[in-house]
Amino acid sequence: MPIHVIAADFLVTMNADNAVIENGAVAIDGDRIADVGRLDDVKSRHPASTIRRLPNRLIMPGLVNAHLHSGVLRGTAEGLPVWDWLRMFIDPMHRVLQPRDAEAAAWLCYAESVLSGTTTVVDMWRHMEGAGRAARQIGNRTVMVPYVGEHPDYDYFDHLDDTERLLETWHGKADGRVEVWVGLEHAFYSTEAGHERAISLAKKFKTGFHTHSNEAEVELAEMQRRYGCRSIQALEKLGLLDADRTLLAHCVWLDDSEIELMAKRGVAVAHNPASNMKLASGYAPVDRLRAAGVAVGIGTDGEKENNNLDMFEEMKFASLLTKFARLDAAALDSWDVMRMATIEGARAIGKDHEIGSLEVGKKADLIAVRTDTPRMTPLFGGTGGNLHHNLVHAVRGGDVDITMIDGRIVVESGELKTASMADLIAEVHAVVPGLFDRRSKWLAQNDKGAISPIGQVG
Ligand SMILES: [Zn+2]
Numbered sequence: 001m002p003i004h005v006i007a008a009d010f011l012v013t014m015n016a017d018n019a020v021i022e023n024g025a026v027a028i029d030g031d032r033i034a035d036v037g038r039l040d041d042v043k044s045r046h047p048a049s050t051i052r053r054l055p056n057r058l059i060m061p062g063l064v065n066a067h068l069h070s071g072v073l074r075g076t077a078e079g080l081p082v083w084d085w086l087r088m089f090i091d092p093m094h095r096v097l098q099p100r101d102a103e104a105a106a107w108l109c110y111a112e113s114v115l116s117g118t119t120t121v122v123d124m125w126r127h128m129e130g131a132g133r134a135a136r137q138i139g140n141r142t143v144m145v146p147y148v149g150e151h152p153d154y155d156y157f158d159h160l161d162d163t164e165r166l167l168e169t170w171h172g173k174a175d176g177r178v179e180v181w182v183g184l185e186h187a188f189y190s191t192e193a194g195h196e197r198a199i200s201l202a203k204k205f206k207t208g209f210h211t212h213s214n215e216a217e218v219e220l221a222e223m224q225r226r227y228g229c230r231s232i233q234a235l236e237k238l239g240l241l242d243a244d245r246t247l248l249a250h251c252v253w254l255d256d257s258e259i260e261l262m263a264k265r266g267v268a269v270a271h272n273p274a275s276n277m278k279l280a281s282g283y284a285p286v287d288r289l290r291a292a293g294v295a296v297g298i299g300t301d302g303e304k305e306n307n308n309l310d311m312f313e314e315m316k317f318a319s320l321l322t323k324f325a326r327l328d329a330a331a332l333d334s335w336d337v338m339r340m341a342t343i344e345g346a347r348a349i350g351k352d353h354e355i356g357s358l359e360v361g362k363k364a365d366l367i368a369v370r371t372d373t374p375r376m377t378p379l380f381g382g383t384g385g386n387l388h389h390n391l392v393h394a395v396r397g398g399d400v401d402i403t404m405i406d407g408r409i410v411v412e413s414g415e416l417k418t419a420s421m422a423d424l425i426a427e428v429h430a431v432v433p434g435l436f437d438r439r440s441k442w443l444a445q446n447d448k449g450a451i452s453p454i455g456q457v458g
Contacts, residue, residue, distance in 0.1 A: 001030050002049065004050050005027045005051045006366075009381075010371070011358060012387065012391070014061050014342045015357050015359055018339070020385070021037065023038055026358055028407050030364075031364055031407040033360055054368050056371050057402075059369075061356055061366055062355070062367050063119065063312075063345070064297055064349070065118045065300055066122050066249075066299040067124070067270030067299025069124050069147070069304075070105040070131060071125070072303070072428050072435065073090075076436075077305075081281075083218050089304070092439045092446075095156040095439075095442055097127070098431075099129070101431045101435045103134065104424075104430075105125070107130075107134040107138070107424045108424050109121075110135055110138045110142065111419060112303075113309050114139065114403045114410050115397065116308075116312065116398065116400055117397055118140070119141055119366075120365070122270065122299065123142055124146070124249075128166055129166070129169070132144060132178050135178050138410060138418050139410035141355070143349055144166065145183035146162050147185050148198070150197070160194065164201055166180045167180045167201065181207050181209065181210050182207060182243070183209065183211055185212065195238045196239065199242050199243055203244070211248060211249070212248070213232065213235065214253045215250035215252055215276075215281050216281050217253055233261065236265065245350040246267045246268065249270040250276065252281050254285060254288075262294050267294065269295070269296045271286050273317035274306045275306060277321065283325040286322060286340075287326065287332060290336070297347075298311065298315060298337075312397050315337045315392045319392050334388040337392045338392060366404050368400070370400075375396065376390050376395065376399070398414065
């Protein structure tokens with residue numbers, strides 16, 4: 001296969017030095033990066049290659065969304081704190097969700113992701129064969145984590161049987177772009193037998209474990225009541241930190257002993273600033289986690305708690321929330337935020353040897369961002385330049401011009417090339433009335449979901 005060279009005004013490599021190469025180029029051989037450097041140098045090293053020059057663009061690694069739920073509840077689940085929100089809006093939706101609804105949601109969310117520059121998602125969702133089909137066709141990389149409840153009171157979620165089936169049928173598929181991890185919605189949505197099976201499955205398939213943790217104070221109190229300790233210590237006691245890789249979403253309410261334990265056990269975190277603000281959960285101490293050596297990626301969380309999947313916007317939230325919480329305008333520098341959304345997110349999911357930076361030998365997952373926009377003006381590269389600040393604080397996902405994954409262009413001129421956006425939107429509109437109707441009926445028959453999950457499980 002011939003080598004293709006793609007070149008732009010700036011190449012933001014996100015390598016160990018955060019090197020930015022002016023008039024930079026990436027040589028692509030199949031699905032991998034064969035060379036990175038100044039265009040002149042790359043050209044001379046690959047004289048037979050085809051060259052595509054992108055004027056008024058910068059090229060950077062595709063973004064890693066470390067925690068997402070596909071979904072179709074956007075704008076319909078507002079104004080409640082997290083546990084009431086789960087009880088009133090989300091868990092009743094899970095009770096009535098059907099595979100066709102779930103698949104429509106995954107297509108929509110993966111399309112939204114690649115259009116805004118995200119090339120890898122960690123998606124905790126339901127009936128995920130449909131999500132596998134969506135990723136295979138749209139072309140994104142996805143870590144599929146079934147939303148599992150393994151307890152009689154939470155039997156309306158997926159089950160570990162579904163996870164095992166998905167591991168057998170989808171793990172490593174779509175040219176390796178689809179991975180399957182083991183997940184639990186929450187540790188206490190499962191019995192201890194479920195915890196054991198979850199981790200033995202993760203070990204058997206040498207894959208990761210993902211759950212929500214330390215999101216709200218009410219959850220901490222419940223974990224304390226059940227297990228007599230802080231949440232992270234409880235996860236350790238229950239064996240839930242024993243998989244090859246562990247990724248915890250939120251991690252808002254952490255004490256020093258938990259941060260120390262997470263660093264010691266190599267536990268990674270998905271930081272969800274928009275969701276943590278919108279559901280009034282609190283501020284995750286990402287600065288302290290990173291200082292302790294914990295890998296911290298950034299995740300949008302779902303369409304229902306964000307309400308979009310724009311990782312550029314999420315980078316801005318990550319930056320501003322830390323500055324605001326610490327009352328320190330210098331906290332969490334823009335390069336740090338960029339790293340969290342790229343190489344550190346890749347490390348959080350154990351894929352930093354494959355993705356997250358533009359370096360020779362890695363997968364050709366990259367995006368081209370427009371620089372001829374008001375949001376990018378003025379633009380200065382080099383030491384002391386403003387390029388990284390613009391990317392974190394000014395750029396929006398809609399400024400992404402090209403998204404390439406595995407060397408294949410899935411978005412060109414800001415348009416999805418691998419599926420019909422109009423068809424995906426029409427399918428969502430076709431399924432949501434039924435989903436909402438079934439949920440309303442369930443709520444009407446069940447006292448508006450007034451039974452709190454907290455305190456109901458032994
Ligand atoms: Zn979540």
